[in-house]
Amino acid sequence: MTGNISDEMIMALADGELSGEAADRVRSAVDADPRMQQTFEMYRQSRELLAGGFEGIFEKPVPEALSRLVLGPDNEPAQVVSLSTRRQGRPVRSVDAFIPQAAAAAVLIACAAFAGFQVGQGEGADGTVFLAGTLPDSSPLPALLSTLPSGEIARADGAAFEVVATVRTGAGEVCREFELRSADASTLALACRVDGDWQIEVAALGAPAKASGQYMPASEGASGLIGVALEDKGDHDVLDGGDEACALGTGPCGGAADPVRQDH
Amino acid sequence: MNIQEEQLLRQQIVALVPRLRRFALGLTCSGPDADDVVQMALERALTRLDQFQPGTRLDAWLFRIVKTTWLDDRRRQARRPAEQNEHAVNSFDGNVAGQIETLELRADIARALGALNEDQRAVVLLVLVEGRSYEEASDILDVPPGTIMSRLSRARAILMQLLSQEGHQV
Numbered sequence A: 001m002t003g004n005i006s007d008e009m010i011m012a013l014a015d016g017e018l019s020g021e022a023a024d025r026v027r028s029a030v031d032a033d034p035r036m037q038q039t040f041e042m043y044r045q046s047r048e049l050l051a052g053g054f055e056g057i058f059e060k061p062v063p064e065a066l067s068r069l070v071l072g073p074d075n076e077p078a079q080v081v082s083l084s085t086r087r088q089g090r091p092v093r094s095v096d097a098f099i100p101q102a103a104a105a106a107v108l109i110a111c112a113a114f115a116g117f118q119v120g121q122g123e124g125a126d127g128t129v130f131l132a133g134t135l136p137d138s139s140p141l142p143a144l145l146s147t148l149p150s151g152e153i154a155r156a157d158g159a160a161f162e163v164v165a166t167v168r169t170g171a172g173e174v175c176r177e178f179e180l181r182s183a184d185a186s187t188l189a190l191a192c193r194v195d196g197d198w199q200i201e202v203a204a205l206g207a208p209a210k211a212s213g214q215y216m217p218a219s220e221g222a223s224g225l226i227g228v229a230l231e232d233k234g235d236h237d238v239l240d241g242g243d244e245a246c247a248l249g250t251g252p253c254g255g256a257a258d259p260v261r262q263d264h
Numbered sequence B: 001m002n003i004q005e006e007q008l009l010r011q012q013i014v015a016l017v018p019r020l021r022r023f024a025l026g027l028t029c030s031g032p033d034a035d036d037v038v039q040m041a042l043e044r045a046l047t048r049l050d051q052f053q054p055g056t057r058l059d060a061w062l063f064r065i066v067k068t069t070w071l072d073d074r075r076r077q078a079r080r081p082a083e084q085n086e087h088a089v090n091s092f093d094g095n096v097a098g099q100i101e102t103l104e105l106r107a108d109i110a111r112a113l114g115a116l117n118e119d120q121r122a123v124v125l126l127v128l129v130e131g132r133s134y135e136e137a138s139d140i141l142d143v144p145p146g147t148i149m150s151r152l153s154r155a156r157a158i159l160m161q162l163l164s165q166e167g168h169q170v
Helices: A007-014 A020-031 A034-053 A064-071 A084-088 A101-112 A141-147 A220-231 A241-248 B003-028 B031-047 B058-079 B083-099 B107-114 B118-129 B134-141 B145-165
Strands: A079-082 A118-120 A130-132 A153-156 A159-169 A174-181 A186-194 A197-205 A236-239
Touching: A007 A020, A007 A034, A007 B145, A020 A034, A034 B107, A034 B118, A034 B145, A064 B003, A064 B031, A141 A159, A141 A186, A141 A197, A159 A241, A236 A241, B003 B031, B003 B058, B003 B118, B031 B058, B058 B118, B058 B134, B107 B118, B107 B145, B118 B134, B118 B145, B134 B145
Parallel strands: none
Antiparallel strands: A079 A197, A118 A130, A153 A159, A159 A174, A159 A236, A174 A186, A186 A197
């Protein structure tokens, strides 16, 4: 049985590329043969040694020239965090694939105190920031999203919360674009109601405010990114007044003015 | 692609730059060269943004561009070594190499990678350092999975031989 196990199959086992019966078959063969064990060990160690040789490289700061090259010199970048994986119930995902650590930290500043994002820093092996989009029960955000009419501002802990717009998608999903502003940063985000719970779809970080003590509106770039997220949802109606109250369940339905067709 | 979509794509590209730099560092075995290659690759990608297929993996697309850019650059320098200095002077106006900490690769790793041929080096970096599956590496490098496996297996034997001579426990 061991005669037809190639080195490449042993390598595939060491690399986690085999599963099921194939993995079992190669594993039994390796377990039974010291030479194959040695080969397996060689492959395992080569990964360890090489990956170890690149440790810390990923965390090195990126030269500004490279970022500028991609974004253009005048772009005040809005940083986007896609949190849509939450909806599929996947484990918390590392933000490093989306935003630099500094931006993640700013999202933390903007959101943690008020919005109640579950944010932890330095939890990853490489010190990356994690951000979970599921809002904890203690967060005031779900209640505000469920009740606060667009255009009204709620304040807490030095931050301001305002719903910019409420939309209903073609699929009947209700989403609200909202802004969180503090002296340090402003965050524009899109939340959609899924099975009665509010899920953050996208959070875009606008330009940090200067130390003026003034609230800083989210940048145009940030609203552009929210716009893209909304476009992804296909046709949607912007709801105002009575339609919004109806969609939120805070007012009666029917008899209100027709919604404005936004994207049809 | 509208302006907003392009802006989003550019943001996503920026977020991938640390990975591209790490990949380029392994290919070039030199921090300044790695940033040169990444810069050229990004310029190349930016002129072809419309060729990126939404729904496909952006990182795979960029890894592929970094690899071909590196190969092109190597060939160009091999043909015209006199231009090497000019290229080095012109690239980045010194912004990257001069002002910011450049990446550094451990000497033993650089020596071991240097012993591999171009194809072996690319596959080793994608699978062992970037954590790509054989299938993803096959897609990025545009060679069949069987070729990925034979290159990878051969490359690792060479790496281990060299690294064991460097005193790493084998």
